[in-house]
Amino acid sequence: MLMEGFLQNEQKHMKALVYTSANKVTYRDEPSPEPARGEAKILIDAVGICGSDMHAYHGEDARRVPPLILGHEAAGIVVSGNQTGQRVVLNPLITCGTCKDCRDGRNNLCAERKLIGMNYPGAFAEYITIHEKNLIPMPEGMNPVHAALTEPAATSLHALHLAQRSLHRPISEGRALVIGGGSVGLLAALLLRSQGCLEILLCDTNPLRRETAIQIGCCNVFDPDQEPENINNSFELVIDAVGMETTRSMSIRAVRPGGVLMHIGLQHGSGDCDFRKITLSEITVIGTYTYTHRDLQAALQKLHSGTLGDLTWIEERPLAEGASAFSDLNGGRLAAPKIVLLPHV
Numbered sequence: 563m564l565m566e567g568f569l570q571n572e573q574k575h576m577k578a579l580v581y582t583s584a585n586k587v588t589y590r591d592e593p594s595p596e597p598a599r600g601e602a603k604i605l606i607d608a609v610g611i612c613g614s615d616m617h618a619y620h621g622e623d624a625r626r627v628p629p630l631i632l633g634h635e636a637a638g639i640v641v642s643g644n645q646t647g648q649r650v651v652l653n654p655l656i657t658c659g660t661c662k663d664c665r666d667g668r669n670n671l672c673a674e675r676k677l678i679g680m681n682y683p684g685a686f687a688e689y690i691t692i693h694e695k696n697l698i699p700m701p702e703g704m705n706p707v708h709a710a711l712t713e714p715a716a717t718s719l720h721a722l723h724l725a726q727r728s729l730h731r732p733i734s735e736g737r738a739l740v741i742g743g744g745s746v747g748l749l750a751a752l753l754l755r756s757q758g759c760l761e762i763l764l765c766d767t768n769p770l771r772r773e774t775a776i777q778i779g780c781c782n783v784f785d786p787d788q789e790p791e792n793i794n795n796s797f798e799l800v801i802d803a804v805g806m807e808t809t810r811s812m813s814i815r816a817v818r819p820g821g822v823l824m825h826i827g828l829q830h831g832s833g834d835c836d837f838r839k840i841t842l843s844e845i846t847v848i849g850t851y852t853y854t855h856r857d858l859q860a861a862l863q864k865l866h867s868g869t870l871g872d873l874t875w876i877e878e879r880p881l882a883e884g885a886s887a888f889s890d891l892n893g894g895r896l897a898a899p900k901i902v903l904l905p906h907v
């Protein structure tokens with residue numbers, strides 16, 4: 563219905579949530595984008611708020627310059643060109659496609675890599691335009707709110723693929739610690755469970771986040787301040803889904819000799835690091851950034867198949883109420899590890 567309305571009555575303007583200055587996002591009219599050659603126009607159904615959007619909101623990301631429409635975790639319907647009517651998830655990474663890394667299928671390492679919601683207008687809007695090669699068809703009948711989780715799920719999946727290559731034995735025989743109960747941390751725990759990991763612990767300092775993780779029930783949950791004895795040199799795999807000096811030092815203390823430390827979080831880049839333990843215990847430290855197109859396709863299938871549970875922990879809000887979602891996230895007032903905004907409700 564919505565799409566027919568659009569086709570009959572093409573709009574020049576749309577509503578969007580625009581990052582206008584530090585700690586401020588404004589819901590307002592913006593020009594509706596027109597697709598260039600090779601691009602499609604997408605009506606956005608559902609779009610998640612990412613930790614990196616929060617980082618930008620705080621004015622801490624020099625790469626995201628206001629005024630800018632943020633948002634890159636999106637699902638929608640194609641409303642222009644030959645794929646019109648197809649439901650899709652967006653691959654938000656715009657890469658050159660011709661460099662050595664792109665040709666090797668490692669687009670996430672492309673030196674020309676750009677991102678919607680950073681270098682281009684993002685998906686906190688009614689519409690977006692993007693190259694047709696960045697569209698991934700959604701499985702028939704899938705809930706777009708679940709599909710909007712594809713990007714963070716692909717981030718976790720990519721990290722676990724890299725970890726698996728460096729682990730001495732399969733993770734199904736070992737223990738894993740996940741630091742951070744946001745969506746990437748939680749999805750990593752869910753993926754680890756689906757891979758049969760023997761024992762999964764997740765820690766977070768936010769009691770609301772801990773409560774949600776406890777309810778999902780895929781792992782043992784603790785507060786690292788209350789139970790520091792759990793950080794004890796005993797995990798084959800440690801995933802830092804926060805990326806601060808404190809969580810990095812926690813990771814190094816937690817990982818067992820010969821283990822793997824997977825660094826995903828992008829909170830703060832510098833700080834002390836115990837390289838002596840890394841050396842003496844032969845720890846493998848791996849940095850991981852985003853995903854390949856293949857990871858996105860695989861993550862979408864996993865979300866659709868139920869491998870990652872019923873996903874009832876996602877909280878939905880209208881895009882028009884996006885500003886309050888940002889301020890609630892900022893205040894640590896939300897139990898949901900993922901807020902998905904809906905532009906057309």
Ligand SMILES: [Zn+2]
Binds near residue numbers: 612613634635713714
């Ligand atoms: Zn994201």
Ligand SMILES: [Zn+2]
Binds near residue numbers: 673
């Ligand atoms: Zn490239």
